[in-house]
Amino acid sequence: MSLIASLDPELYQIVFLSVVVSGTASILGALAGVPAGALLAFRRFPGRTLLIRVVYTLMGLPPVLAGLLVYLLLSSQGPFGRARLLFTPAAMVIVQFILVFPIVTGLTLVAVRDRDRLVRDTALALGATRWQADLAVIGESRRAIGAAVMAAFGRAIAEVGAVMLVGGNIQWQTRVMTTAIVLETRQGRFDVAIALGLILLALAFAVNTLVGQVTPMAGGKLDENP
Amino acid sequence: MTRGMRNHVWVWVAVGLVVVAAVGFISYQSYARPGKNLTLATTTSTQDSGLLDVLIPAFEKASGIKVKVVAVGTGQSIEIARRGDADVVLVHARKLEDQFVADGQGINRRDVMYNDFVVVGPPGDPAGIKGMKDAAAAFAKIAQAKASFVSRGDKSGTNVKENEVWAAAQVKPAGSWYLSAGAGMDEALRLASEKGAYTLSDRATYLATKDKYKLDIVVEGDKILYNPYGVIAVNPKVHPNVNYRGAMAFINFITGPEGRKIIGDFGRDRFGQPLFTPWPQGQ
Numbered sequence: 001m002s003l004i005a006s007l008d009p010e011l012y013q014i015v016f017l018s019v020v021v022s023g024t025a026s027i028l029g030a031l032a033g034v035p036a037g038a039l040l041a042f043r044r045f046p047g048r049t050l051l052i053r054v055v056y057t058l059m060g061l062p063p064v065l066a067g068l069l070v071y072l073l074l075s076s077q078g079p080f081g082r083a084r085l086l087f088t089p090a091a092m093v094i095v096q097f098i099l100v101f102p103i104v105t106g107l108t109l110v111a112v113r114d115r116d117r118l119v120r121d122t123a124l125a126l127g128a129t130r131w132q133a134d135l136a137v138i139g140e141s142r143r144a145i146g147a148a149v150m151a152a153f154g155r156a157i158a159e160v161g162a163v164m165l166v167g168g169n170i171q172w173q174t175r176v177m178t179t180a181i182v183l184e185t186r187q188g189r190f191d192v193a194i195a196l197g198l199i200l201l202a203l204a205f206a207v208n209t210l211v212g213q214v215t216p217m218a219g220g221k222l223d224e225n226p
Numbered sequence: 227m228t229r230g231m232r233n234h235v236w237v238w239v240a241v242g243l244v245v246v247a248a249v250g251f252i253s254y255q256s257y258a259r260p261g262k263n264l265t266l267a268t269t270t271s272t273q274d275s276g277l278l279d280v281l282i283p284a285f286e287k288a289s290g291i292k293v294k295v296v297a298v299g300t301g302q303s304i305e306i307a308r309r310g311d312a313d314v315v316l317v318h319a320r321k322l323e324d325q326f327v328a329d330g331q332g333i334n335r336r337d338v339m340y341n342d343f344v345v346v347g348p349p350g351d352p353a354g355i356k357g358m359k360d361a362a363a364a365f366a367k368i369a370q371a372k373a374s375f376v377s378r379g380d381k382s383g384t385n386v387k388e389n390e391v392w393a394a395a396q397v398k399p400a401g402s403w404y405l406s407a408g409a410g411m412d413e414a415l416r417l418a419s420e421k422g423a424y425t426l427s428d429r430a431t432y433l434a435t436k437d438k439y440k441l442d443i444v445v446e447g448d449k450i451l452y453n454p455y456g457v458i459a460v461n462p463k464v465h466p467n468v469n470y471r472g473a474m475a476f477i478n479f480i481t482g483p484e485g486r487k488i489i490g491d492f493g494r495d496r497f498g499q500p501l502f503t504p505w506p507q508g509q
Contacts, residue, residue, distance in 0.1 A: 020248050020251060020252065021252070023244075023248060024245065024248040024249060024252060027241065027244070027245050027248070028245070031245075075309045075310075075311050076309055076310035076311050076465060076467060076468075077309045077310060081310075081467075084258055084467075085256060086311050087265060087294055087296060087311070088255065088256035088258070089252045089255045089256050090252050090253065090255075090256035091256070093252055168294065168296035168298075169296075169297070170294045170295060170296060171295065173255070173294060186270065186274070186410045186412055186413065187274050187412055188412040188416070188435050188438060214237055
């Protein structure tokens with residue numbers, strides 16, 4: 001408690017960076033994952049079943065493995081080394097996006113499939129085009145999609161292996177809450193580590209609440225009780 | 227219906243603004259002005275000693291170069307340097323350093339400072355080695371008595387030194403008494419304390435944590451326990467994108483008068499004794 005009250009600027013920087021990195025990765029993951037999931041749900045094409053299985057598998061991609069792979073890609077010797085992105089927040093956003101995108105895609109796919117039949121038939125009966133029907137289904141699934149984005153954010157803000165590898169846990173620059181917890185734990189300062197952990201949980205709760213308020217306003221044209 | 231649609235649009239506008247702001251912030255933070263940034267790969271125990279918290283800001287002030295300190299295990303540190311992802315490396319594993327230079331990956335290696343390792347153990351001293359002056363002989367006694375011993379098992383500088391002492395004792399440690407933890411120094415000390423085991427620790431971490439754990443120093447002062455630190459620039463001929471000038475500026479700073487003073491004073495106020503000894507000049 002005294003940690004928060006102490007208004008330590010380093011603590012605020014760490015919290016801020018955690019939110020920005022994981023938030024950006026989650027939003028970008030959602031912007032890419034929701035259409036991807038919807039497409040997988042609505043359209044038939046060769047290899048669709050295989051692709052769906054791949055998406056489900058990638059939902060369980062071990063973060064530290066993703067971190068290692070992105071590290072190798074961004075490394076000076078790697079294909080994207082020229083971009084000099086290693087040990088920067090940008091690299092952290094990239095790796096968290098990779099972790100989060102399959103999660104949003106997979107969960108959107110499931111959410112939308114559930115609602116598809118009823119909503120689609122209703123929309124088409126009301127005179128919608130195919131695209132309008134698609135959007136209607138997505139809109140009506142927004143609560144489940146919101147939950148998917150929250151799951152994605154939860155995954156992103158809680159992971160440590162990937163951001164440790166590609167970010168380097170550099171003070172003031174790439175240190176986030178999870179990597180700070182590792183550092184404090186390693187140095188034996190358990191009380192600080194636990195305090196950081198509690199702040200992390202409180203943060204996740206706050207974001208959850210915020211998204212919960214916002215999601216119903218994000219779309220949907222058919223009437224529904226919140 | 228109209229109110230619902232208005233909310234609808236505003237939410238998306240807000241999300242869009244947030245994303246743009248966030249991406250802008252991230253991009254700004256991630257942009258590195260060439261020449262003004264130096265990436266230093268070092269070890270967790272160097273970072274944990276706190277020396278860098280004093281040394282780095284002093285260097286940044288004197289040189290105007292912003293330093294990114296990436297502190298990972300020794301093996302990973304050198305691997306990062308081998309890939310050209312760091313400009314300069316500061317570690318304490320002479321064999322690995324020499325290999326790094328011999329492979330042409332590193333140049334201008336300089337000795338910076340040294341501290342020492344101590345063998346610590348439970349107050350009961352089951353292997354009866356307290357006060358021994360010969361570390362290798364002490365290790366041999368531990369193996370003989372099958373007294374619990376915690377190894378960091380992570381190719382860290384400490385781990386490398388530990389293996390050196392086992393080799394000098396001509397013992398290959400194995401058995402249920404030998405606990406290879408894959409852990410950092412503080413974790414290893416905690417494990418040793420909990421299990422009443424011996425372990426090898428750098429003096430700095432031991433001093434910094436001694437009040438938390440039930441471990442006493444049992445062997446110290448043997449030359450084999452000296453822990454020298456070396457700083458090496460990553461070879462620009464192999465990795466043309468490294469900040470070689472920055473690396474040399476750093477090397478010159480920490481081996482020069484200002485760096486040596488900082489190193490020689492560090493730890494005095496907290497422990498009553500400095501944690502490191504700057505490398506004697508002219509050697």
